[in-house]
Amino acid sequence: MLSRVKTLSVNQFTLITALFYVGVFNIPLFQIVQQGIEKQGEVNYLFIATIPLFLIFALSFIFSLFSVKYLLKPFFIIVTLISSSVFFAALQYGVVFDYGMIENTVQTNSAEALTYLNWSSILNFTLTGLLPALLIFKADIVYKPFVKELLHKLAFMFAMLAGIAVIGFFYYQNYVAFGRNNDQMKRYIVPTYAIGSMIKYVKVNYFQEPLVYKVQGKDAKNLTLDHNDKPNLVVVVVGETARAHNYEYYGYDKPTNAHTKAYDMIAFKDTESCGTATAVSLPCMFSSMDREDYDARKAQAQDTAMDVLDHAGISLDWLDNDSGCKGVCDRVKHINIDLNSDPELCDGHYCYDQVLLNELDKRLAEGVTKDTLIVLHIIGSHGPTYYLRYPEAHRKFVPDCQRSDIQNCSDEELMNTYDNTILYSDYIIAQVISRLEAQQNKADTALLYVSDHGESLGESGMYLHGAPYAIAPDEQIKIPMLAWLSADFASDNGLDKQCLRDHATKGGFSHDNLFSSLLGLMNVSTEVYRKEKDLFATCRVK
Known part of the structure; x- marks a missing residue:
């Protein structure tokens, strides 16, 4: 990414980094855009062409806020390493790193985490994470005197805002309509959505005052022994991770419930x-x-x-x-x-x-x-x-x-x-x-x-689970629920099995x-x- 440039100004670094993020880390986003295009009857290809430009301008503006001396390198190294993992998960498995996925990731134990380690993930992390991070570390960035650097930065940020404004002036309605019809797009923008979810998780779990514990059901009484001879x-x-689609009880054409078929199982549908x-x-x-x-x-x-x-x-x-x-x-x-x-x-x-x-x-x-x-x-x-x-x-x-x-x-x-x-x-x-x-x-x-x-x-190109519920496919939310009751349990507890x-x-x-x-x-x-x-x-x- 930076190997051919001996020295870089802060603005040059910011723009090159934004180009890399748009061209590599946001490939899954453009796959979603393509799916959105395929669903439309008429397509304004000039509008579609502005989407990567809009993203470059927006990321360049955001990155400029963090492109300051002493912060620049450690910040972008960390964000690039995180983005590499987020990109791979989205590209290979269709996984979105929203609040729920961050929560699930934090609670994942080491043995579980190791199952995601394979040659594909290692190669991806090396090429899109470690190598760019190394180039950022080695980049020779020239900082101007403070006032001059500030003026150059403000001019650059203004230019990025101007680019966003021009696109918005001509295609605002297109963005609104396309975004409304493809709401999941924002979840695939790297690194903003994942970083935002991480910040929210940290805020909720570490900076909010704990709630007062609520005891429920202190009045609970067991009525079984009032009428049953046996407990x-x-x-x-x-x-864990079982979907209804692959259950014979729900119409699947393979004998995946061969062992329990001998019992009088009750399968709750849908x-x-x-x-x-x-x-x-x-x-x-x-x-x-x-x-x-x-x-x-x-x-x-x-x-x-x-x-x-x-x-x-x-x-x-x-x-x-x-x-x-x-x-x-x-x-x-x-x-x-x-x-x-x-x-x-x-x-x-x-x-x-x-x-x-x-x-x-x-x-x-x-x-x-x-x-x-x-x-x-x-x-x-x-x-x-x-x-x-x-x-x-x-x-x-x-x-x-x-x-x-x-x-x-x-x-x-x-x-x-x-x-x-x-x-x-x-x-x-x-x-x-x-x-x-x-x-x-x-x-x-x-x-x-x-x-x-x-x-x-x-x-639909999705693997594993953890998709935001609003856009999660049936494969991730339709689950099996089965019950078995012995004859005595049903009789003694007054349940009609039929x-x-x-x-x-x-x-x-x-x-x-x-x-x-x-x-x-x-x-x-x-x-x-x-x-x-x-x-x-x-x-x-x-």
Whole structure:
């Protein structure tokens, strides 16, 4: 970028840097522009030609604010390294770094982060991050005396504003209309959108005064023992990155639910997630707030469904083989699986979800003497290294994609790999049900499975998840939600299973249903319970 220039003025550096950002880092933005053009009937190509010019003028103006002595090099080195990663994520996976993705990235553990490390990402970071950063570091920038430098900078910034004004004068209406029809464009502008999201995250999490903690459901009462001879034992399996599209129960043409088909599963159709990343969806789904009014800060400062169940005296366990419970289980008994705990199931970075069955066996061996709810947080279909989520014995769909740079696999390989993760999760669910059946002389047993969010697998050029909810495709928000009830559980808790099957086919469900559904399943009475949100209330006969 700068290798052919021996010395540069500040304005020259600023303009060259802006040109580089527009020409390289904003390639994903121009792909969105192209998609917008293809949707239009008539296209004003003179207007389209002004878009890169407008971006050059705008970035040059913004960059000028930071092109000052002592700040210039460290600032642009850091921003360039960040922009390189943002660019790669957008180009290869269609990922947008908004507030939710920043939150999800911050909460990602080192083992999870390493799955995104491959030759493609290393090469990109070297060519578009490290090399430009080195050239910035070595650039010989000549600074004029203060007053003269200031005047030159102001003149440059005025020229950039003049360029923006001229474009606006001729094409303002075009920009307004095109921007309204392609609102997602602003999210792909590098580096402004990602940097803005980072600033917002830091402000919200580190500079705002913590909210006063809100206790909910202190009036919670467990009504089960008023009419049941046996305690209830419910296992909630929280899936990771499972999308409804690849579930046989929802019409998929491959046997991805072969293991649970032997059981009388109830599949709730047309279910939507609260978010498109675990850091958002997990606390949201266990919160008393609905997605429309969900606020992450408030969620962190108030009781979750787990806490309300605890107030009612329910015995609780959270067993985690994913990236933690994101605050949901902080005040109840919980275990994060030791990644070195089982040499056959763990490699020090990840464990197969089968390791949770071992922990469940230990918990059940202790005996169930009171109403109990156990949460299994599985790693499920976490990408991009889908092939690491299932053992060789469960590699049923081949050829599969045995690499992390999934964009370089064929569509068939990628889909087979993902389907193997769904099938393996189905195996885990079936194994849990088998264990619950073995407990039926001691307890009334049931299982609820729900995924935190879905996944894009190359549709419309998008991969993985974390898209802003407003523009997220169905692949990222349509999720599976399944239930299994033993005959005694249904009978003793007054639930009509045929009614539930019929109700489940109606659709229109979401994570908003989980909070009250858990309270309803455990027969907990409290003022924070909302009957209209309880999945099972419609079919409760006593």
